[in-house]
Amino acid sequence: MVRSLAQWTKTLSFPARISPQKHQQHQVTAPKSECPVISASTGPNNTTDIYPDPDSEKAIMGSVVYCIHHKEGCKWTGELRKLKAHLNTCKHDAVPCTNKCGAQIPRVLMEDHLKYTCPQRRARCEFCGKDFTGHTLENHSGSCGFEPIYCENKCGMKVQRRHLTQHKAAECSKRLVPCRYCSKEFVADTLQVHHTKCGRFPVACPNQCDASILAREDLDLHLKDQCPVFGICCPFRDAGCRFKGNRYALEKHVDENTKHHLERMCFVVSKQQHQIASLKSTLSRMSLNYSGTLIWKISDYTSKLAEAKTKEGMELVSPPFYTSQYGYKLQASVFLNGNGAGENSHISTYIKILPGEYDALLRWPFSHSVSFTLFDQSSVPENACNIVESFIPDPTWKNFQRPSKEPDSLGFGFPRFVSHEMLKKRNFLKDDTMFIRVKVDPSKIVAV
Template sequence: MASQQVVGGYNVEIFMGENFDRKFLCNHCSLILRDPVQSYCGHRFCRSCMESIIRSHEQVRCQSCIEEGTMDEEYSILKMDQMFPDNAVRREMGAMAAKCINPNCTWKGIFKQYEAHVAECKFKQVPCQLCGSLIEPQALQDHMTKECTKRKIACKHCQSEVVVENLEAHNAECPKMPIKCDSCGKKKIPRDKMQHHIDKECSNQKVPCLTDCGEISRDKFVEHLDKRPGIHLKALLEQLNTLHNDFNSRLEAVVVQSDLGQFISHITEIKQKVQQQEQLIQTLQGHQAANGTPANSNPSVIQAKVQALELKTGTFEGIVTTLHREIERCITAIENVERGRQGEKQVVDNLEKKIRALERSISLKDVALAEQELRIKTLELTTYDGTLFWKISEWSKRRSEAQSNQVTSLYSPIFYSSKNGYKMCARLYPNGDGMGKNTHMSIFFVVMRGNFDALLQWPFSYRVTFMLLDQNNKEHQVDSFRPDPNSSSFKRPTTEMNIASGCPLFIPLAKLDDPSLAYVKEDTMFIKLVVDVPRG
């Protein structure tokens, strides 16, 4: 099976030492560059990071430019056709000291040899087939049998197979899990036996008695019968009368229907109920005899108690009815308030939508205005005679940003060899690039894709002259070169611009800072660029 492409850079621990140049870090994943490419704005990325960033978009703004506050609508748009391999950085990285970061591996060498070593390293971690974690090969078996959260084990209560990470959820519903009865406190009752315990065994569960008695705890039910034998006897007699009446009514129904089988079944059922009631009466009489209570309670006393209970019941029913009406009025008022609140919320939501729509409209107008201002500024600075005068303000700030690798290069305004001629610009590295890094200021010439390229002569072959102007008019710094016709930098552009070419050692930084020369005056620098294109 083909291996998937690795997205992102290398671990920063690969490089030995902590003071390596931050230009080796990807501006997207912040890891060591893997297959480094440089964008039009000068920032470096892993090729895979760049492909993942703009895979689903035609163009994306460079986040590093946005964070640095150097966003430029023309130069800070990331496009794959404007990326070019940064071979200079690749060579510098290849010569740096590196080490293997696999646990227990002692290999050390240079970064160029790192990939070959990793492919054969015997300490390279392999993924667990169950959870996907990276584990050393010698510890993989122990991990899969003792540590992996995806391995299966047998539940010690019900013996079913459970994944370790789901064990807690399984225990919460395992039918054989021993649990405690919240009512009586008895422990180690299997979960599937708890309902039977509550229905038949739990001493604190309530069991029903007469309507006046309510529900009584199971462990106090016999004691309750002993305390009120007369009332319970009376209730049993009433139940017997009810059964007798029910028997007579059913008997009549059975006779009318002339169904002998159904008649016999009704008789058998009623006999069983009568026997049960007789047994209960005998039990109550035995309790009365044991407690010295006469079997025949005073009917007048019982009647008086029944009337008193009926009076209390009527009073409570009146109170409950009044409370019920009050609750209904409260519910109606709450519903009215809620309807009003919903209406107000709808109004607020509509206003918020209108505000968001207005904000979007204002933002679009601001963007359009900024684009027009940039276009006007560009048109003001554009020349059509092959000569560029470039004024660079706030030089100290731009020099500092380049030294800290925040913004390593600057692009000049666009200029043309003629109205229908070549489209060109310059690219300046305040702290140097390539061979001139940290020692010289570097300047390069860039051929850009123009509207009239099909009518022009290719490759570009005209002499290019750079001039750093001494503002005291004493000693201008001048350098020039004639393009190499075999270089891709001077062929007809197929992207927005070709790879820059020029003078990496244009002027030493020490000379640039010489106070006797006025290359920088009042924090401003002037550069002149002349292209020797014949005037038609």
């Protein structure tokens, strides 16, 4: 590109280090010589009045300047007279596009321009291999039929754009396809799994009878009511009968073996009765209390007290409990309306020794201390005041000797354990329920 001196000087910058005066930049200006006006008397032959002073022009052309592209990154500096030669090679200087698209492009960007942005560039589509100019290539990109793209059904396959429609219709593993048996639609790659469960999927009779192919959902009904060769087990098979045959043979078998089947059922019932008795015994042993302490809950106190007042000698007995797994077997009893000295005014409490499985191994007479505790059910446990009575058995008393198979009707205890009036003063009764603890202690310590 050819530039005039005036074009250069409009964009020139001079380095401060070459300024003829310190801290000032040298500005390119015309020399301050007077230029006389050309007149008719002077004539055009006086050239010194028309052209600048040669010395001033020489000084200007010898000035050191930056390249006019120094803001774009060019580092060149030199005399003004050499600027034109430098611009002929400066990589930041704009030159016409070599493809003649009409654009002025810096030399440093020319390669990218010719390759990517020049409208007249020639480029080949990487997918179909055809050549295009710049504008037509941009229109072609994104529509090339040979470009591989991912299936829109997200099956993970890349297919050429021209084959995508066929792929989605016939090949895609995520396309929806109808089951040929039940007509419901499923994703293609799950269809085989569906066939293993489809109710209308055709299956053959496992007995290889003459029936035609059946739907899976109809197979059970066929085997149960229709298959002529299905081997049906005898209804008394749980009783031990091993017969198996088709329904016609089965009917005959049942009619001819009634006595045999009845004998087998009687045997099964007898066996089950023994098993039930054994289980009940085991369950009873598992539910027994072997701790030596019984917490006895007596509910519906009001109705039971009223009943005790109408029935003389009405006694409530607790579940039996043991002092240990192989210890003494005991049982507590309560007379809500009293007994003996406490009749009609107190609650009486007693303890009985029952015949146990290990009495032959125990020491007699029974000598453990026994305590009865009536719990105060106060809402503030710190304020509770329980009633406690205890005793140590007298070894001479017959109630503490080894019991016979028929235990004594009365045990040993406290006829006046707690009065009916005392029950009303505190929270011994709550929700019409009382709790009595019976504790047996082998250390013979009496509760106070």
